Amino acid sequence: xxxxxxxxxxxxxxxxxxxxxxxxxxxxxxxxxxxxxxxxxxxxxxxxxxxxxxxxxxxxxxxxxxxxxxxxxxxxxxxxxxxxxxxxxxxxxxxxxxxxxxxxxxxxxxxxxxxxxxxxxxxxxxxxxxxxxxxxxxxxxxxxxxxxxxxxxxxxxxxxxxxxxxxxxxxxxxxxxxxxxxxxxxxxxxxxxxxxxxxxxxxxxxxxxxxxxxxxxxxxxxxxxxxxxxxxxxxxxxxxxxxxxxxxxxxxxxxxxxxxxxxxxxxxxxxxxxxxxxxxxxxxxxxxxxxxxxxxxxxxxxxxxxxxxxxxxxxxxxxxxxxxxxxxxxxxxxxxxxxxxxxxxxxxxxxxxxxxxxxxxxxxxxxxxxxxxxxxxxxxxxxxxxxxxxxxxxxxxxxxxxxxxxxxxxxxxxxxxxxxxxx
Ligand code: GCO
Ligand code: MG
Numbered sequence: 001x002x003x004x005x006x007x008x009x010x011x012x013x014x015x016x017x018x019x020x021x022x023x024x025x026x027x028x029x030x031x032x033x034x035x036x037x038x039x040x041x042x043x044x045x046x047x048x049x050x051x052x053x054x055x056x057x058x059x060x061x062x063x064x065x066x067x068x069x070x071x072x073x074x075x076x077x078x079x080x081x082x083x084x085x086x087x088x089x090x091x092x093x094x095x096x097x098x099x100x101x102x103x104x105x106x107x108x109x110x111x112x113x114x115x116x117x118x119x120x121x122x123x124x125x126x127x128x129x130x131x132x133x134x135x136x137x138x139x140x141x142x143x144x145x146x147x148x149x150x151x152x153x154x155x156x157x158x159x160x161x162x163x164x165x166x167x168x169x170x171x172x173x174x175x176x177x178x179x180x181x182x183x184x185x186x187x188x189x190x191x192x193x194x195x196x197x198x199x200x201x202x203x204x205x206x207x208x209x210x211x212x213x214x215x216x217x218x219x220x221x222x223x224x225x226x227x228x229x230x231x232x233x234x235x236x237x238x239x240x241x242x243x244x245x246x247x248x249x250x251x252x253x254x255x256x257x258x259x260x261x262x263x264x265x266x267x268x269x270x271x272x273x274x275x276x277x278x279x280x281x282x283x284x285x286x287x288x289x290x291x292x293x294x295x296x297x298x299x300x301x302x303x304x305x306x307x308x309x310x311x312x313x314x315x316x317x318x319x320x321x322x323x324x325x326x327x328x329x330x331x332x333x334x335x336x337x338x339x340x341x342x343x344x345x346x347x348x349x350x351x352x353x354x355x356x357x358x359x360x361x362x363x364x365x366x367x368x369x370x371x372x373x374x375x376x377x378x379x380x381x382x383x384x385x386x387x388x389x390x391x392x393x394x395x396x397x398x399x400x401x402x403x404x405x406x407x408x409x410x411x412x413x414x415x416x417x418x419x420x421x422x423x
Pocket of ligand 1: 052190231233283333334335337360410
């Protein structure tokens, strides 16, 4: 028998052999990359491969380098396929590679669960809770607008709210909607459709002076019980992050997110030593290695990864199990750039794991929902992935064809003196 690159034993002529794997790019309001895997028997699995602002790199990684390895393999062999894709490339990790692997992993779990006739969470151990507590986004260009935005999110049913605010002296701040989000869905999409990225400005000192007062106003208005979250979006130095965490302690945050760029995990020792504000980190991480020190030294409280960017259900489950040893919980990333497929995968994991914390839920647009038909439910502040076999998402090709890809970039940031800063 001739050895193939994927190994002869992984191939099969049974009905579960992978017949096709197709990369679908669509842009219903924003860009999404989806992998559709089909078995010889016609069972379909979907995986999300969307990497905001770098979509076509993952599409090419999949089409040019991954799809040829999948054809003829047994769709049931999820672990073997994951290990093959991770190890056979030689070049490991990174968001492009790990988003591509994630898409394959999700699609294969989708197929396995559809074949089992069960919603995916059943294969992950079954439900550990009845619903998934989600947080919504609120923002304002000033305090009254922010308070209105929070009221609108509460009216939508959210029981936990992320609070972002404009800062005097800074033109455009991450997370702040350009128009009031006082009714309907929160409308903040940082990726802009343009041939080049937009430039924003930043001033950490102005931000640090302004944010505690805003959180105080919010706490005073809504009382002590409402869980409040805030995202510093990687912009602070360790000592600034420590100061912010300390300054926010009176307002009892559910979490402070991405207080520093956490490429240097040891940095969090300093932040941790100075504040009891809970810390959430990891949306830009893509493997368990990025969390090694953070988990072992208990430097964070919440794991922020998405299924899409952390190598899929197989890999994120391992990160969350590692976190559970230290009572560190999940707080999975759920912005609109995680597609409904990636969101469904997150919800099945959220429902099954024991160390669930909270789930971000930004709500996709009507255009996005016309392409991705989901079966997850949003009721009373809680999400549920539903009981459809598999992930519970169907892809509508006709709807997708109405939304061709459009180049879009995340913005970047410069300080007042022109220095490029972390966005
Ligand atoms: C969040 C994130 C997002 C990211 C976005 C980048 O907490 O939801 O910070 O808003 O900026 O996902 O693509
Ligand atoms: Mg974030």
